[in-house]
Amino acid sequence: MTTNALAPLRTNPVATRKLVVFACFVVTAVTLVPVVMMVLVAFQSDAESMAARPSFWPSSWHPENLTRAFDLVPLGRYLVNTVIFAAGTTLLETVTAALAAYAFARLQFPGRTWLFGVYLATLMIPSQVTLIPQFVLVAKLQGIDTWPGMILPHAFTALGVFLLRQFFLGIPRDYEEAARLDGANRWQAFIRVIVPLAVPAIATLAVFKFIGQWNNLLWPLVISNTDATRTAAVGLQVFQDTNGTQWNLLLMAATITTVPLIVLFFLTQRWFVKGITMSGLGGR
């Protein structure tokens, strides 16, 4: 064993390990404080949550706050709307991006490089640049407060095409060629060979898109004016505007709209983590 500057620390690996685990526990606990407080305050009484000196642990539990929050604003409707918005954009983007990415990765056609360049060029453009033209377009088409108006402008970004093309390029051609020799046409080769192999990449794109759109505030804020299409993020903002800062109910509403996303996150985190690392390390 060579000695080094930190040798004294390493003489007791058990102690070092305990210290590391302890640090992990502390950091994780501190990180979770805001989420835990959101839930705790949500169950406090009106008086306790609005007291001049905020209380941390509820002195009495008020599960009826749950139904009271639903009574104040149509949170159920907002949640359904959020799912429609997030699922609609995700489905459209994933399907169209997979098809286009296949053509860009595998098929020869005049203008391929040029057209892919146009897609790439829009990758860095912030969504605020397209916000106003998209709003004008949707308004002209009478699409304010409608599902097509909400969903279509956010379903065709270049990112999906870019990520899936990268993944398809990594799939060996031989697999597809074998299917082609068996008489499969391009479409059959795509559906039977490429799509099954690309499930991880497609799932990753879908999870990212879904969580991103669940979080989207700016677009629904300008396009949706009524409860018919209002999403949870905008609904919470409206809740704050109309009911003021009644802490227990406000944080109950925040809890209600966040919990489904957290559950989804735990169910899909395999793809989520893979997606982050894929975009971070694969996208060199």
Add this chain to the structure above:
Amino acid sequence: MAVDTLPATTAAAAPHQRPAGARKSRNREALTAWLFILPSLIGFLIFTAGPVLAAGVISLLNWNLFSSPTWAGLKNFARLGPDPTFWSALGNTAYFTFVSVPVTILVSLALALLLNEGVRRIAVFRSLLLLPYATITVAVAFVWIWLYIPHDGLVNAVLGLVGIDGPAWLISDGWAMPALIAMSVWKSFGFGMVVFLAGLQAIPQQLYEAAKVDGSNAVQTFRNVTLPMLSPALFFVVVTSIIGSFQVFDQALIMTNGGPGSRTTTLVMYIYRTGFENYDQGYAAAQSLVLFGFIVVITAAQFLLQRRLVHYDN
């Protein structure tokens, strides 16, 4: 980028094939390709590429959405110069970005290094630490307002334990922005942490063993092995974090609504107000293009620096 060699090899394998047939099959392949691309392309042209071009046109107009637009030329861009709100929004956005990005990256890196110390059940800690990243910004912004309640809020109660009399955070001129930054660091550090963790786990163990044989101490090993090997991941996180931070909006709208005064009014918030509260669409489009310009310049600068600082292992 993979070189597409397929048509060439097919042609070589079948020299007897008539050129007309080859052209026909090439045409068929092109037709197939367009059919695959069309659903995406139509949507992309109408809803992404078209609006980008339209933003350029709208920025040259006087337009309030209700009356017909009139030509403004470059007037909207000229208005930016003497507009104090624009400059303060730009300054606030730069303040937010250049403080929150380094802090977030340091936190992410520290936690990734900690978790990489062979912690058992690493996946559990990783998911719990990633949780803030998977919450709704608007919802957690409410909790952070609550945490920042002046005098007896949780943050100030904790500071009180160590004898610090905390400020009024979100309504304080000097502390509103740092308060927003702290919340944003909390919300986003999980992303970088996961990227760094994957990067750390991909470093070959032999490199560490070689460093040990050479008598390298922990600090030297970090500088000479870990950091260079991690630099592509670092570069990626820096670039995406800066682009994201320049577009900060949700938490500022909910937690401070740009205040006190205009201390936390960000560029995107100003674009939103110009376009959707003052209905000055031409001016808002001009602002959005300037925002895009800043992002392009900063990203390009990073790609230039990358050549010198980032180590790619080929």
